[in-house]
Amino acid sequence: MGKFYDTTPIYYANDVPHIGSAYTTVAADVLARYHRRLGDDTFFLTGTDEHGAKVAEAAAQHGVTPKEYTDRIVAHFKAAWRLLEISNDYFVRTTDPRHEAGVQAFLARLYDNGEIYKGKYEGLYCVGCEAYVSPDELVDGLCPVHRRPPIVYAEENYFFRLGKYQDILAKAIADESDPNHYEVAPLARRNEVLGKLRVGLSDISISRASLKWGIPLPFDPSQTAYVWVDALLNYVTAIGYADDPATFARYWPADVQVVGKDILWFHAIIWPAMLIAAGVKPPKLVFAHGFFTVNGQKMSKSLGNVIVPGELVERFGADAARYLLLSEFPFGVDGDISLPSFVARYNAELANDLGNLLNRTVAMLNRYQQREVQAPGAATGVDEDLRTLALDTARELRARLDRLEFQEAIGAVRGLVTRANRYVEETAPWTLAKGDRSRLATVLYNLAEAERLAAELLWPFMPGASERMVAQLGTQLGLGGGWRGQALTWGQLPPGTKVTPKPTPLFPKIER
Numbered sequence: 409m410g411k412f413y414d415t416t417p418i419y420y421a422n423d424v425p426h427i428g429s430a431y432t433t434v435a436a437d438v439l440a441r442y443h444r445r446l447g448d449d450t451f452f453l454t455g456t457d458e459h460g461a462k463v464a465e466a467a468a469q470h471g472v473t474p475k476e477y478t479d480r481i482v483a484h485f486k487a488a489w490r491l492l493e494i495s496n497d498y499f500v501r502t503t504d505p506r507h508e509a510g511v512q513a514f515l516a517r518l519y520d521n522g523e524i525y526k527g528k529y530e531g532l533y534c535v536g537c538e539a540y541v542s543p544d545e546l547v548d549g550l551c552p553v554h555r556r557p558p559i560v561y562a563e564e565n566y567f568f569r570l571g572k573y574q575d576i577l578a579k580a581i582a583d584e585s586d587p588n589h590y591e592v593a594p595l596a597r598r599n600e601v602l603g604k605l606r607v608g609l610s611d612i613s614i615s616r617a618s619l620k621w622g623i624p625l626p627f628d629p630s631q632t633a634y635v636w637v638d639a640l641l642n643y644v645t646a647i648g649y650a651d652d653p654a655t656f657a658r659y660w661p662a663d664v665q666v667v668g669k670d671i672l673w674f675h676a677i678i679w680p681a682m683l684i685a686a687g688v689k690p691p692k693l694v695f696a697h698g699f700f701t702v703n704g705q706k707m708s709k710s711l712g713n714v715i716v717p718g719e720l721v722e723r724f725g726a727d728a729a730r731y732l733l734l735s736e737f738p739f740g741v742d743g744d745i746s747l748p749s750f751v752a753r754y755n756a757e758l759a760n761d762l763g764n765l766l767n768r769t770v771a772m773l774n775r776y777q778q779r780e781v782q783a784p785g786a787a788t789g790v791d792e793d794l795r796t797l798a799l800d801t802a803r804e805l806r807a808r809l810d811r812l813e814f815q816e817a818i819g820a821v822r823g824l825v826t827r828a829n830r831y832v833e834e835t836a837p838w839t840l841a842k843g844d845r846s847r848l849a850t851v852l853y854n855l856a857e858a859e860r861l862a863a864e865l866l867w868p869f870m871p872g873a874s875e876r877m878v879a880q881l882g883t884q885l886g887l888g889g890g891w892r893g894q895a896l897t898w899g900q901l902p903p904g905t906k907v908t909p910k911p912t913p914l915f916p917k918i919e920r
């Protein structure tokens with residue numbers, strides 16, 4: 409048993425959540441659920457990023473104060489995460505007084521450590537990015553991502569000495585024995601970060617004199633903290649950096665910080681540097697996943713192709729929505745999703761393969777053995793095949809989840825389900841029922857046990873469906889002491905278990 413602390417980015421509270429943020433959140437939720445299955449002392453954090461120009465602007469457009477506005481948006485985020493069965497242990501808001509006090513404590517530490525100095529900033533700032541942009545990044549004078557002109561800033565700011573961390577960070581990433589070692593994954597992202605470090609780092613402005621919607625600096629309340637500095641600190645304030653040293657020591661450093669590739673720079677460079685500067689260890693792993701398009705197009709309001717989590721849940725249910733988001737393409741790369749492809753995958757993999765396997769097993773146990781799973785007899789080659797694959801699948805799933813290979817983890821369980829369906833054809837229980845009752849008992853036991861294992865392994869992805877599966881099998885998850893006990897070994901299902909008298913479709917087929 410160990411501890412596991414994972415986080416999502418905190419999402420801007422300038423608009424309601426869409427399935428882009430759901431993608432990251434579901435992935436981080438799967439990791440948290442996996443570690444709970446392992447029995448780890450798990451803490452899973454998500455939340456909202458509520459300060460800064462972008463949110464202030466959205467609030468002004470709606471004619472309300474930023475706090476009123478974000479209260480409203482936060483309710484949407486919480487509702488969406490509830491719908492998707494997100495099991496976060498805490499929801500942090502950067503407007504929480506606790507977070508604000510934590511940010512001030514952290515910045516006071518940096519200031520005392522000589523890591524912050526006053527200087528003059530002149531340059532361009534994109535409110536959409538909440539980041540400085542350099543003139544050569546602009547296309548026709550506009551930010552290429554947000555297609556809006558940057559603001560020209562010229563003011564006295566406080567600066568963080570990021571520049572001096574260039575070699576320190578490069579070594580911390582490359583050298584596993586470095587006391588500040590942290591990992592950046594996947595490999596392409598790690599190389600990207602190391603490449604940027606080779607080019608060099610400049611000090612960064614970390615405050616604003618002109619923006620009031622933020623946290624005042626403890627050493628100069630006339631300025632507010634730069635929104636990214638404020639936001640990054642959520643990962644430590646939420647676990648008690650400033651007010652609960654015991655909890656902080658229990659969970660920090662974070663085991664995995666899941667982010668999209670768009671915010672890698674902040675998480676893999678600025679964040680570790682801030683931590684090291686304050687005498688705090690960097691997270692163990694920053695994992696940057698890819699971005700998806702919808703039908704080949706970027707999801708955007710102006711294109712009218714934004715999908716919200718509620719829509720997916722309504723069509724597919726929470727379990728399938730989670731499964732579909734993570735099975736379309738590998739987690740570390742870019743991909744494309746579409747509703748027609750979700751429908752096809754849902755029908756093929758969930759309604760047919762997984763749903764039918766359960767259905768026919770439960771139906772046969774009803775028909776041939778008065779619902780009762782009976783003790784298996786001696787195994788034959790084909791039984792051994794199924795068992796070996798089931799155990800290999802359990803091992804593979806764990807290895808895949810350790811590397812955030814969600815699509816491949818799901819693929820492993822699909823392999824088992826496909827094999828079990830073929831096992832039904834190979835053993836033809838309907839024929840055995842006419843003569844070899846002892847062989848029939850063995851086959852039905854093996855089927856039920858393979859499904860119990862599949863349900864166990866699918867739980868992090870589809871907690872509700874997994875529980876419905878074992879309920880129909882007349883058993884429960886976590887037999888034999890959970891995932892670090894016997895639950896993932898073969899033969900845990902006790903003979904005498906009675907399956908449900910009425911098999912119900914796990915995933916009803918969808919027409920379109």
Ligand code: MSP
Nearest residue numbers: 417418419420428429432457639640667668699700
């Ligand atoms: N508030 C900052 C993060 C601060 S963390 C200290 C922010 N917020 S955001 O609302 O813009 O969320 C960005 C994140 O949403 C991305 O990093 C990614 O995790 C997720 N995604 C948004 N659109 C996405 C896709 N189209 N595809 C995949 N992930 C997407 O940045």
